[in-house]
Amino acid sequence: MLLQLRQNTGYMDDHWAAAAAGHVEAGETAYDAAHREASEEIAVKDLDLAFVTAMQRTRHADAIDERIDFFFTARTWTGEPRIVEPDKCAELRWCPLDALPDPVVPHELQVLSALRDGTTTPYSTYGF
Numbered sequence: 001m002l003l004q005l006r007q008n009t010g011y012m013d014d015h016w017a018a019a020a021a022g023h024v025e026a027g028e029t030a031y032d033a034a035h036r037e038a039s040e041e042i043a044v045k046d047l048d049l050a051f052v053t054a055m056q057r058t059r060h061a062d063a064i065d066e067r068i069d070f071f072f073t074a075r076t077w078t079g080e081p082r083i084v085e086p087d088k089c090a091e092l093r094w095c096p097l098d099a100l101p102d103p104v105v106p107h108e109l110q111v112l113s114a115l116r117d118g119t120t121t122p123y124s125t126y127g128f
Helices: 030-042 106-117
Strands: 002-006 016-018 049-058 066-074 089-094 123-126
Touching: 002 030, 030 049, 030 066, 049 106, 066 106, 106 123
Parallel strands: 049 123
Antiparallel strands: 002 016, 002 089, 049 066
16 A cells, blocks of 8 residues: 655644545546546556545544545556655655554544455445
8 A cells, every 4th residue: 555644734744644635626526536636646647446435534623524535446557656745745655554654544544454354345434
């Protein structure tokens, strides 16, 4: 799994997280956003995305803040992953799912653990 060490973002700084992540912009599908974020953050394109889970989560910031996250994996792409936004990413690291660095963003750790254990489901929750 390719992870990034977050820095200077104001959210989960100094935590390891999915190497490319972000928000869906107006007019985008979640798949479109995943492709765009991968290009913007780690300079890869043409990802062969596989849907993993949609996660409804809360309690990560303000008590009333709830989100839906879409998780995908990609086994093939073009380009060599690299840090494109060094102000937000201190390091990129390939990690086996059974030896993740610490700490990992908690809700992402739940999904990574399910991937490792083969227990992912199309819908998951965190913080409820």
